Amino acid sequence: MKLTVNGVEHEVESHGLQPLLSVLREELGITSPKAGCQQGGCGACTVLVDGEPRRSCLIPAGALNGAAITTVEGIGTPEHLAPVQAAFHEHYGSQCGFCTPGFLLATHALIERSPGADRAQIDEALAGHACRCTGYVKILEAVEAAVGGAK
Amino acid sequence: MALHTGRGISAIEYPTGMNQNGDPSQAWIKIKPDGRVDVFSGTSDIGNGSKTIQSQIAADTLGVPYEWITYDNSNTDSSPLCTGTFASRATFVAGNAVLKAAANAKQKLLEIAGKELEIAPEDLEIIDGEVIAKGSPQKKISVPDVAAAATWTYGELITGTGAQLNPYAAIVDPETGRVDSPPHAAISYAACAAEVEVDDETGEVRVEHLWQCFDVGRAINPTLVEGQIQGGALMGLGLAVLEECYPYYPSVEHRGGEFGSYFVPGIKDLPKIDTIILENPSADGPYGAKGISEMANNPQPPAIATAVFDAIGVWVTELPITPERVLRALERKEQGPRREGKWTIFDDDLSVRTVAHEKSRFRFPVGA
């Protein structure tokens, strides 16, 4: 099965019922998506599947042949942070950091889809992402800054 | 639909450091040949930002830029003991250890600089990475040059060690609880106001606004301390109206094993949050700081419960204040507290006097 991850095409050998999360983490060694719950409940494993944010723990590998996956590793580097990464860094949108990759990708997708998204749209896009550290205040500040920058 | 709003307040205190003390933290520092600084601490950063805070403390205590600090808490082979990141101790107790280690390293640095400048170390200070003669700022040597001199001229390694320990306040009188020395490193204080909206048909409580004021002693990094207070606010909100492991407590039935069966606060629960930081410096904290991260989730539940009373006139004293508890309380609203002599007695149904056997050791007599 072929899978393109962050622009690189891989021939994937995982079983068709393995979740994408385990393909990324265990087979391909891409560790930014986190196994926060493996129940679809927390958003720590969210990646972009053909541009759409999806919980990678819920998608069986067998359903993905030919899909293009983007993880946080694919949107920016320490030297060249993507706007959404820079906003999270500048606004302290990350405390322990474990939920951060999921929030970044959900926000990245929101900005692509709705530049200038309002508060209600932000709340909706991030509603399923759990963060236990920040109380969402600084996450929201970061997202609003990133959205404002995109507008 | 009948929506009611209400407000409530609370005021709280909370100790910094382990109760009864006895919780050491240690740190050590070495200066590289180019003057850059390696800080070794055993403090786990659980998101609270202790890597940043302790680096800031080290930078200012040494007098070098923050960017010169590398911070290593990664393993027990190189890092000394820290009792741990709990009891709001990472800034105060462990931060003090880093401060002492940095002061110790600074002293050695000044001694080398003193030899180079031929000025007594006590007449030198370090500002922005330069060792400067007090009163004669033209006489100076950079910290990198001092470090190089230590390495290549004097054959020395500039290091510093520090430890912080308030001895264990072990002597607690078993009868009275009196102690012979303060059982905490510091105490911090906070107050909070909450505004809620209650739907008296569905029992749903929505927290609309939280105002919080914390005395942090000194905000080593104001943004990080705000982050602790804001994060605590939502955890306190969760405690107050959302979360419970045992929905039918004390029964263990229907305990949920997934996010889908546990009400963790989400971004849609976020109320307006106003944060006020007061700085009443602590006598013993690093730069006057106190630890406030834990208490950050303590003031909201009572303020929210009081606001619910203000909104609909019933006291819900079991947490969380679920829609069910609100509706059950409203159904018994007319009943009110029991009055007996000068006693006003609430919550008879919850008390041991109602639930426990009459011969139980657990007694709480009320009434005239």
Next chain:
Amino acid sequence: MALADVDVVVPTSPDEALAAFGDGKDVTVVAGGTIVLPDLTAGRLRPTRAILLARAGLDGITRDGGRVTIGATTPVSALEGGDEPLATAAHHVADPEIRGQATVGGNLCAEASADAPRGDLQAALIVLGATVRSGGKGGERSEPVEDFLANGAGRLVLDVSYDDVARQTGYAAASRPHAHHYTILAVAAAKRDGELRVAATGLGPRAVRLTSVEQGGEVSGVEARDDALASAWYRSRLLPRLVERALADLEDTG
């Protein structure tokens, strides 16, 4: 059986899906995966054969001949902004990421777990008078959604359809459900040519019709259950309030 030995079929047409499904014996169907994958990961579900419907061509919404037909693997998100009260019910499901992946068919087939109710769309489909077309043992069949919920276990949903006509509709739900949860309780209502249909989801394992309400009376004849999200007591208190609100919503849309 170890996962490595599980036979996985990825059909590329409805016919292939039906053929792979056969009589449904020992087959695990994965549509969106939002319910099945966690069970697989946790080892609660150990399939012998699995069908992934992702590319079976069972998705899409069509309006044709006075009917609206929703393919089984149409994502829940595709219903948002469409016909009420299905659109609002769909919007109440989890968060956009889950809605983009969870399917209409999965929502009809999901049994409530011990922890929480499921089937957020069911009440809305009931009040729309929807018909479920399914395959499996005995071949293809179509039946009202209530009948399917009662007797549809072990069948492969192909699509759901309802009449494409104007209705007054209403919806009300407990606001407690968060993005991480199923709806504690929701009531959907629809009125067409003077005929009122009302149903509730969240009371038990599957949605139920509130016939006494449809006839102008109080809520009666339904039982609620306890789970991790709410007690039967609370649900039974909440239900009449939500019925009032759903009917008021319906009158508003008049």
Next chain:
Amino acid sequence: MKAVGARLPRYDGVAHVTGRTQYVDDVRVPNMLWAKALRSPVDHAAIKKLDVKKAAAMKGVHAVVTWEDVPRLVYGHLEALGIPGDEPLLAKDEVRYKAQPIALVAAEDEETAQLAVEAIQIDFDERPALFDVRKAADPDAPQAHHWGNWYPHFEAEMDVRQIRKGDIDRAFDQADTIVSGVYRPAAIEQLPLETQTALAVPEPSGRMTIYSCTQALYFSMGVVAAHLEWPLNKLKFVGGTVGGGFGGKVDTATETLSALAALKSGRPVKWRWTREEEFLCSSTRAPWHIEIADAVTKDGWILGRRMLTLHDSGAYSRFSPYGVTKHSFHHTGAYTIPNLHFDGYCVYTNRVPTTAMRGFGVTSVSFSTELHVSRIAEVLGIDPFELRLKNANRIGDTSPNGIAYSDPSTVSTILSIADAIGHELPADSRTMTRDPRAGELLPKHLVEQVGKVDH
């Protein structure tokens, strides 16, 4: 530029936002096994039979660890503070809560480990279980713990944590009004996004490297060393970067068993708890049962407080005695109450042991006493700000255990909040400070409690 007081960027910020921060689960070592635990399916039972032979013989299984493999089976997390141990690392003769670990399997992958767990044969004799702390001292209560149903080892082997201050009977006699209430904050889950995870790697030197998500590297290392009966220098803990803790990762939950499985198999072993385990098997914040009766005057002075606290410790002690002691030391909250009578018990029940969580021991005080103070204000018809300001601790006032407050800021935080929400206060309240009590703010009943400030 000064670093202290500056809004400097997080030291770990760039790593966080690029997904490069390495948590335990992200560490990659070759030949790694995965671990799964057999846990009790019942609340309380004697173990009649435990047979792991079939599981150990399964293909891909490399170690099955039971109580027999643990050099020191019982080690108390707070033994250094004089709190004796009571909890076996793995159940031996009995289980006291649903989810109690009984065995750990290390296998080539998680699925194999889980199948092996299911192949372990175990029989129980179920016993009655205790869940309601209020009924723990009833004559017919099931016995939840071998020490009895509440902790018996406070100082002088007291079975209750007491505070006695002033003259409580006189305070109740002198009161105009006495208000009593019951407060019950719930168990909640710490719920860090990173579940409990450890990776134990045997080194050729005979040492063991343990990658850990602990909040306390040295503390957890001490716990592992005690169970293994090893000196500290045979262990290397790697961590310090934790995906959220909130108190739950002060428990050394995964490290010791992972190390034992690594020792037995000779291979690196990772044990990553599932979210379901985190919810159902990890220790929670404790539920508390708190009864308060406050003796008050009609002009709003709190003369005395009686308080009974029952702390639901679950099946074992862990940090609970510490939490109850801390609770007792702070049971007057931010106020000065001169006459106190407090009894606190650590009560055992057949639920998952409870442990530290943010605000440990005091969150329950803040909730119960502050809500109670709000009730008093309501009963007396006094403005809740004014009632609080009057009783707020001042410099020199003494705590429940007799320590003089040196820098209380209750008055200033309350005034800030009044200001923030636009609550108007009379001038005498508005101008209050934390300065030592004098004049009207030092009524006769508060004179005796004033103490000497140390620094």
